[in-house]
Amino acid sequence: MTQGPQPSGRPMSLADRLPAFLFPRLSPIALVGLFIAIILVGFLIYPVLQVIAVAFQNPVTGALTLENFGDFFNSSLFRQSFFNSFYVSALSVIVATVIALPLAYITTRFNFSGSILIQSLGFIPLIMPPFVGAVAMQLIFGRNGTINLLLRDHFGITIPFMEGLNGVILVQSIHYFPFILINLSASLRNIDRSMEEAAQNLGAHGLRLFRRIVFPLATPGYVAGAALVFIKVFDDLGTPLLLNVNNMLAPQAYLRITSVGLNDPMGYVISVILVAFSILSLWASFLVMRGKDYATVQKGGGGLAKRDLALREKILAYGVVLFILLIVLSPHIGLLLLSFGTIWSFAPLPDGYTLANYVRMWEGSQQYVMNTLLYAGIAATLDVIIGTAIAYIVLRTGIAGRKWLDYMATAALAVPGVVLGIGYLRTFQNVDVPLVGKPLASWWVIIAIALMIRRLPYALRACMAALQQVSLALEEAAESLGAGKFRTIRRIVVPLMAGGILAGFVTSFATAAVELSATIMLVSNDRDSPLAYGIYLFMQTPSGRGAGAALGVLAVVIVALGTVLSQIIIERDKKLRTAGRE
Amino acid sequence: MKTEMSGIEIRDLHLSFGDTRVLTGINLSIKPGEFFAFLGPSGSGKSTLLRAIAGFGPQPKGEILIGGRDIATLPPWKRDVGMVFQSYALWPHMSVRDNVAFGLEERKVPRAEIRARVDEALALVGLSHLADRMPNQLSGGQQQRIALARTVVIEPKVLLLDEPLSNLDASLRVQMRRELLALQRKLGLTTIFVTHDQEEANTTSDRMAVLDGGVIQQIGTPQELYDRPVNLFVARFLGTANILEGRVEVDAGAARFRTATGDVLSLPVEGRAGPSSIVLRPQNIRIEEQAGAGTLPGEVLHREFLGSQVRYLVRAAGTEIVVDQSHRAGEIWLDPGAQVHLAANTRDAVLIPQGA
Numbered sequence: 001m002t003q004g005p006q007p008s009g010r011p012m013s014l015a016d017r018l019p020a021f022l023f024p025r026l027s028p029i030a031l032v033g034l035f036i037a038i039i040l041v042g043f044l045i046y047p048v049l050q051v052i053a054v055a056f057q058n059p060v061t062g063a064l065t066l067e068n069f070g071d072f073f074n075s076s077l078f079r080q081s082f083f084n085s086f087y088v089s090a091l092s093v094i095v096a097t098v099i100a101l102p103l104a105y106i107t108t109r110f111n112f113s114g115s116i117l118i119q120s121l122g123f124i125p126l127i128m129p130p131f132v133g134a135v136a137m138q139l140i141f142g143r144n145g146t147i148n149l150l151l152r153d154h155f156g157i158t159i160p161f162m163e164g165l166n167g168v169i170l171v172q173s174i175h176y177f178p179f180i181l182i183n184l185s186a187s188l189r190n191i192d193r194s195m196e197e198a199a200q201n202l203g204a205h206g207l208r209l210f211r212r213i214v215f216p217l218a219t220p221g222y223v224a225g226a227a228l229v230f231i232k233v234f235d236d237l238g239t240p241l242l243l244n245v246n247n248m249l250a251p252q253a254y255l256r257i258t259s260v261g262l263n264d265p266m267g268y269v270i271s272v273i274l275v276a277f278s279i280l281s282l283w284a285s286f287l288v289m290r291g292k293d294y295a296t297v298q299k300g301g302g303g304l305a306k307r308d309l310a311l312r313e314k315i316l317a318y319g320v321v322l323f324i325l326l327i328v329l330s331p332h333i334g335l336l337l338l339s340f341g342t343i344w345s346f347a348p349l350p351d352g353y354t355l356a357n358y359v360r361m362w363e364g365s366q367q368y369v370m371n372t373l374l375y376a377g378i379a380a381t382l383d384v385i386i387g388t389a390i391a392y393i394v395l396r397t398g399i400a401g402r403k404w405l406d407y408m409a410t411a412a413l414a415v416p417g418v419v420l421g422i423g424y425l426r427t428f429q430n431v432d433v434p435l436v437g438k439p440l441a442s443w444w445v446i447i448a449i450a451l452m453i454r455r456l457p458y459a460l461r462a463c464m465a466a467l468q469q470v471s472l473a474l475e476e477a478a479e480s481l482g483a484g485k486f487r488t489i490r491r492i493v494v495p496l497m498a499g500g501i502l503a504g505f506v507t508s509f510a511t512a513a514v515e516l517s518a519t520i521m522l523v524s525n526d527r528d529s530p531l532a533y534g535i536y537l538f539m540q541t542p543s544g545r546g547a548g549a550a551l552g553v554l555a556v557v558i559v560a561l562g563t564v565l566s567q568i569i570i571e572r573d574k575k576l577r578t579a580g581r582e
Numbered sequence: 583m584k585t586e587m588s589g590i591e592i593r594d595l596h597l598s599f600g601d602t603r604v605l606t607g608i609n610l611s612i613k614p615g616e617f618f619a620f621l622g623p624s625g626s627g628k629s630t631l632l633r634a635i636a637g638f639g640p641q642p643k644g645e646i647l648i649g650g651r652d653i654a655t656l657p658p659w660k661r662d663v664g665m666v667f668q669s670y671a672l673w674p675h676m677s678v679r680d681n682v683a684f685g686l687e688e689r690k691v692p693r694a695e696i697r698a699r700v701d702e703a704l705a706l707v708g709l710s711h712l713a714d715r716m717p718n719q720l721s722g723g724q725q726q727r728i729a730l731a732r733t734v735v736i737e738p739k740v741l742l743l744d745e746p747l748s749n750l751d752a753s754l755r756v757q758m759r760r761e762l763l764a765l766q767r768k769l770g771l772t773t774i775f776v777t778h779d780q781e782e783a784n785t786t787s788d789r790m791a792v793l794d795g796g797v798i799q800q801i802g803t804p805q806e807l808y809d810r811p812v813n814l815f816v817a818r819f820l821g822t823a824n825i826l827e828g829r830v831e832v833d834a835g836a837a838r839f840r841t842a843t844g845d846v847l848s849l850p851v852e853g854r855a856g857p858s859s860i861v862l863r864p865q866n867i868r869i870e871e872q873a874g875a876g877t878l879p880g881e882v883l884h885r886e887f888l889g890s891q892v893r894y895l896v897r898a899a900g901t902e903i904v905v906d907q908s909h910r911a912g913e914i915w916l917d918p919g920a921q922v923h924l925a926a927n928t929r930d931a932v933l934i935p936q937g938a
Binding site: 199 | 636637638657658659661663664665667668669671673674675684685688689732733736
């Protein structure tokens with residue numbers, strides 16, 4: 001987009017009279033971009049670089065060194081933690097695949113009346129933060145949980161579902177398998193029927209057809225989902241903490257920083273390893289997917305051929321789906337029971353039922369709820385504003401370096417919450433906020449900023465997708481009728497993107513509301529705590545578990561409402577669009 | 583590449599999607615080595631019929647014989663019919679060579695022979711140099727040729743083409759349809775070509791079937807269908823047709839067509855008396871300045887210059903009639919509003935009795 005020459009006859013502004021090198025003439029949109037770039041550098045790039053730098057410095061002299069990494073690998077606890085994190089992530093991917101694969105296969109290959117069940121399976125786990133479910137899972141699958149008590153009574157055996165790392169793997173794979181389910185189903189659905197028919201026409205069928213055509217075409221989607229699960233599990237702090245599994249990387253980083261102090265280099269070394277692994281898995285999945293845009297659906301084509309199930313197969317399919325549904329819902333069921341239960345210990349079910357937990361929760365946590373609404377609200381608002389601006393700059397202008405805004409904002413994906421938290425503590429511990437009288441690192445606003453940065457990649461994708469749907473011709477029409485750039489954005493672009501922006505806001509808000517890993521590091525006093533941290537505090541004591549569960553139920557309700565709302569918005573928006581087109 | 587020629591015989595084929603009848607009473611006989619087109623508007627059932635021959639879609643009732651053998655109940659992978667898909671359906675994760683080799687591998691052909699036959703098939707479509715490319719590196723026309731090579735390499739008994747040219751741009755389409763025809767002649771493959779484009783069907787096929795509403799309306803050579811349509815649908819679907827409603831009157835050896843508005847056209851041969859429609863092609867009508875025997879008075883509404891012809895829209899006999907006049911340099915055209923008289927060459931007209 002070229003800027004025309006300045007119309008003559010306009011009075012010279014101050015900027016015009018200054019020498020050009022002192023005051024490069026930037027278009028207003030470029031100034032917005034510059035401002036966003038400064039925010040991203042200040043609150044994402046710099047703190048992370050700071051963390052990396054500290055990891056490579058001698059804590060006393062500040063000299064460049066690798067000795068911190070040497071210390072790390074010389075400690076058996078850290079070696080163990082490293083191995084455990086890797087092991088838990090890999091196994092979670094495998095277990096998640098075992099859960100997701102049959103579901104994806106059943107929905108895409110057969111006319112299965114229970115498909116709606118599977119679709120809800122696809123998002124039910126995601127509406128509950130994994131650490132919230134972890135405690136409930138203990139009560140159901142733990143050594144003295146429902147299942148094992150029943151097994152012991154009837155068969156005299158117990159199964160260590162929740163012992164140590166097993167517990168983390170179980171909780172994480174139940175929580176994150178939808179990423180694989182969604183990606184795998186999408187790529188299966190995106191295979192055009194003619195791809196399969198062409199193979200049949202040339203003589204292939206059955207397992208060979210699946211192995212040679214269907215599976216290779218679905219691989220990119222599977223890898224994308226699997227890489228995401230791996231990173232999420234590798235970086236997660238809340239679940240291992242709540243399950244009291246401390247010999248993993250993220251909990252170690254947290255414990256070192258909170259117990260030994262900000263100057264202990266081990267937290268930084270762990271951060272570097274976490275970031276490196278995130279980048280590595282993103283890069284690996286990028287390599288696998290490169291040049292493999294296998295979405296082959298043609299107009300009027302639509303997915304693989306589905307066939308009807310025989311009665312026996314139908315029973316089997318329902319059995320599998322209901323079994324998985326039961327496992328996936330167990331944290332939710334457990335949480336509900338816990339929140340309504342009086343005492344639940346060494347018994348398959350709570351001893352009695354009461355509303356007292358909710359009363360206690362409400363008395364003790366109004367501050368948490370208010371804080372959460374405030375932080376998540378600020379974060380989500382900033383996310384969609386910045387997301388819309390970046391989307392517009394990247395897709396609609398020729399401003400130099402515009403891609404870097406996208407890259408920087410997206411880079412937040414590779415930064416675990418723990419790392420961002422440590423980076424903020426380190427960077428902003430000595431930055432005093434005027435008038436407030438405390439360092440930025442312990443001011444509540446920093447929590448909102450952390451949430452904003454953490455959710456920005458998702459909001460940005462939503463805004464990008466929304467803007468891509470807006471035909472450039474609609475903007476050009478407005479411009480040719482005399483609307484300037486900003487007026488066009490305000491009157492044409494933003495209203496047309498509104499559905500996507502709103503959906504982005506709601507998802508950002510709902511997920512920011514239950515984020516724990518960055519906030520746990522940044523909460524400096526209980527008065528500033530958000531809901532997620534409140535649950536964590538409640539869950540620390542056996543007597544607080546009931547109220548913690550009640551607060552957990554509230555969190556689930558918030559996220560569920562958010563998810564449903566954003567779905568409604570997206571659907572309505574889609575309908576509006578197609579109505580306008582037909 | 584050798585092929586045994588097989589004819590196709592379809593007997594009393596019916597097909598439904600659930601409760602919706604899509605094909606009704608299809609009877610068809612295609613000779614060995616024939617280039618045959620299924621022509622019809624979208625939703626006419628032409629693609630469904632083609633897919634039924636390949637074994638895709640719901641199981642039809644009736645018989646499909648290829649080379650004398652009923653294949654109607656065989657699964658697609660046992661039918662030995664080659665199909666080229668509208669979208670080409672090249673597998674994006676396989677190179678061109680692997681795509682073409684696929685069918686031979688499924689047939690357990692020895693490795694050395696596969697290589698030779700793939701090379702031969704690629705040479706046949708003139709794309710030997712692209713063997714190691716991936717499909718997404720090819721242009722639309724190249725993808726089309728590879729899809730064709732992938733299908734003919736297995737030496738199928740018949741070749742099915744589902745709107746193979748619809749994804750190409752206009753100039754490439756003309757070139758490809760010539761290549762397609764040349765290839766078909768060379769291989770002598772019995773071929774069915776599905777299209778909604780009458781020009782494509784006219785220029786390539788030996789014979790064609792016009793379908794509408796899941797029923798075959800007429801089968802014949804392109805010329806037969808254009809010159810002697812059996813019903814109004816075929817008359818309208820192939821070329822431009824002026825259709826006047828009225829009745830045929832036979833009176834002492836002379837036949838006349840009396841239109842609904844009372845105008846009279848004399849008919850050269852004795853038609854059967856009764857309510858009927860008459861189909862007049864635009865080039866079978868002349869514009870006269872003076873009224874003559876059997877001319878229809880009219881008024882020019884609109885004029886289009888098409889190059890070799892000038893097309894007039896004339897209001898006459900209570901309807902609007904399209905008239906093509908061949909154009910000569912410097913000719914003076916009629917303007918809208920001009921009062922003219924239309925003389926119909928009824929020798930080339932077609933009478934379609936009411937109800938046909």
